[in-house]
Amino acid sequence: MSQAKNKFDWYLLGRVLALARPYRLLFVAAGVLAVVLAPLSILKPYLIKVMVDDYIFRADLVGLANIALLSLAVLVVEVLLHYAFLYSTNWLGQSVIKDLRLSVFEHLTRLRLSYFDRTPIGTSTTRTINDIETINTVFTEGVITIVADILTVIAVFAIMLFTSWKLTLICVTTFPFLIVAGYVFKEKVKASFQRVRGEIAKMNAFLQEHISGMRIIQIFNTEDREMEKFRVINRRYTKANLDSILYYAVFYPVVELISAASLALMIWYGAGEAVRNEVTLGALVAFPLFLSMLFRPIRMLADKFNTLQMGLVAAERVFSLLDQRDFIENKGTFHPEKLQGAVKFDQVWFAYQAKDYVIKDLSFSIRPGETLAIVGSTGSGKSTIINLLNRFYDIQKGHILIDDKDLREYDLQAFRRRIAIVLQDVFLFSGSVLENITLRDSAITREQVVEAAKMIGAHEFIERLPGGYDYQVMERGATLSMGQRQLVSFVRALVFNPDILILDEATSSIDPESEGIIQYAIEKLIARRTSIIIAHRLSTIRHASRVMVLAQGQLQEIGTHDELLAIEGGHYKGLYESQFLQPAPL
Numbered sequence: 001m002s003q004a005k006n007k008f009d010w011y012l013l014g015r016v017l018a019l020a021r022p023y024r025l026l027f028v029a030a031g032v033l034a035v036v037l038a039p040l041s042i043l044k045p046y047l048i049k050v051m052v053d054d055y056i057f058r059a060d061l062v063g064l065a066n067i068a069l070l071s072l073a074v075l076v077v078e079v080l081l082h083y084a085f086l087y088s089t090n091w092l093g094q095s096v097i098k099d100l101r102l103s104v105f106e107h108l109t110r111l112r113l114s115y116f117d118r119t120p121i122g123t124s125t126t127r128t129i130n131d132i133e134t135i136n137t138v139f140t141e142g143v144i145t146i147v148a149d150i151l152t153v154i155a156v157f158a159i160m161l162f163t164s165w166k167l168t169l170i171c172v173t174t175f176p177f178l179i180v181a182g183y184v185f186k187e188k189v190k191a192s193f194q195r196v197r198g199e200i201a202k203m204n205a206f207l208q209e210h211i212s213g214m215r216i217i218q219i220f221n222t223e224d225r226e227m228e229k230f231r232v233i234n235r236r237y238t239k240a241n242l243d244s245i246l247y248y249a250v251f252y253p254v255v256e257l258i259s260a261a262s263l264a265l266m267i268w269y270g271a272g273e274a275v276r277n278e279v280t281l282g283a284l285v286a287f288p289l290f291l292s293m294l295f296r297p298i299r300m301l302a303d304k305f306n307t308l309q310m311g312l313v314a315a316e317r318v319f320s321l322l323d324q325r326d327f328i329e330n331k332g333t334f335h336p337e338k339l340q341g342a343v344k345f346d347q348v349w350f351a352y353q354a355k356d357y358v359i360k361d362l363s364f365s366i367r368p369g370e371t372l373a374i375v376g377s378t379g380s381g382k383s384t385i386i387n388l389l390n391r392f393y394d395i396q397k398g399h400i401l402i403d404d405k406d407l408r409e410y411d412l413q414a415f416r417r418r419i420a421i422v423l424q425d426v427f428l429f430s431g432s433v434l435e436n437i438t439l440r441d442s443a444i445t446r447e448q449v450v451e452a453a454k455m456i457g458a459h460e461f462i463e464r465l466p467g468g469y470d471y472q473v474m475e476r477g478a479t480l481s482m483g484q485r486q487l488v489s490f491v492r493a494l495v496f497n498p499d500i501l502i503l504d505e506a507t508s509s510i511d512p513e514s515e516g517i518i519q520y521a522i523e524k525l526i527a528r529r530t531s532i533i534i535a536h537r538l539s540t541i542r543h544a545s546r547v548m549v550l551a552q553g554q555l556q557e558i559g560t561h562d563e564l565l566a567i568e569g570g571h572y573k574g575l576y577e578s579q580f581l582q583p584a585p586l
Helices: 002-018 021-041 043-056 061-110 113-118 121-163 165-212 214-219 223-275 281-322 382-389 412-416 433-438 446-456 459-464 482-495 512-526 561-565 571-580
Strands: 343-351 357-366 371-376 397-402 419-423 500-504 530-534 546-551 554-559
Touching: 002 121, 002 281, 021 043, 021 061, 021 121, 043 061, 043 121, 043 281, 061 121, 061 281, 121 165, 121 281, 165 214, 165 223, 165 281, 214 223, 223 281, 343 382, 357 382, 357 397, 357 554, 371 382, 371 571, 382 500, 382 530, 419 482, 433 446, 433 482, 446 459, 446 482, 446 512, 459 482, 482 512, 500 512, 512 530, 546 561, 546 571, 554 561, 554 571, 561 571
Parallel strands: 371 530, 371 546, 419 500, 500 530
Antiparallel strands: 343 357, 343 397, 546 554
């Protein structure tokens, strides 16, 4: 099992490194710098040894000045190369995660809505921000820096052996303790970091959901209960971080203790060897510097391996998202400039899960320019029809035809450009009213927006806003009333000039005072285009050419308003009488 896991990790590492392919020259340059810096860093202690043995004790001031200048030159070169190394690895990491963020967001925009039905928004946010940021450490603190540290350790060990193999063997007697401490630290920190990643994903999901639903929390006075839930999540996240801090707090002093023991052994043995002229004084002066250079990267290696592993854990989560092929297949090649607007459902069956069908053998048609109203109780399948017509989901059986052509034959983006939906819950983005109407489509001019707003009857209310069309709408349109948000969405639908228009319970939350304005807007919107109106309130469908009644995903009745009222015991007549023929109060 562990071998399979290691193989998978190596595959994952290769996949992460492949992200740097567009920046391969920079990656190679960083690798070359790592190779050059390793031997360069050991020159300083070695030059100090030479300085002591060959110049100080011989009182060679000229030679001493020259070796000092050489040491200064080596230091300057090392500083410049180290700067270039750090900058290049960080620039590489930032470039890679910039591209990866774009890839993940683009991928999210192409996923089926079913993914968002089952995945908390906070989880997707964590993948796009926190996890991708963690992948950055694979480049800045991971592979290349680990290679650089390993090369430094090898170079230092080699020069120590060359300088004095006896002192070197004495110094490395403490290494088994260092290896054991490093292994324990690596495993403990890895486990704690995995907990940290899991807890932060839970925290993001909780915060996203509860901040978005803060109105409900305050309406139902559940602040204390939700605060207690957050307190538990926050405590777990803090505990996971504190555990990792504890392991760092223990590991680093242990390493310092081992390093001090190694230094003490070196001094104890080296002093005797120096007295017997077995070791030069220059070597005795240089070895503490060598030890410092040896222990520092070894101490950091365990931490950097953990950093690399955490980067791979984050990469696994991001790649699992990118590997989801839960897309609507877009194999259609038909790019219509305009639709006639004929819609036909032919024996359509659809289920969100397995064979739990919510649409059952449904057949109906809409003629070009006709307005069809769909009514029915909650859960009857009204909104599902809209989702299927827009190909947010694919049907299991049957056919959906647009202008006598199967919906799958249309290019998805080309088809959706010819259709517009006005939802009950209008979503407005942070930005100006104009940007929310055009959705930043540069092809739509301000003049077109103003003309559409005047046609709908929304121009006056927009002009009264501070700044008019440049008024900054807060997140989700919080600074506008429900009726105002609805009017903005109507203008948005009209300015895109769709051939098929869908109003999904667009008036269910509108107050009676605004309903007259909205009804006028609806009349303008549905004029000369195929329209589908979904509504609970039958007063909003008086403009419909025909009415279709659904129940449990099946067609019950279809016809004009008068035809359906004439059916004794009919579903539509029952709905109509329940809304308009209430018994008079006693």
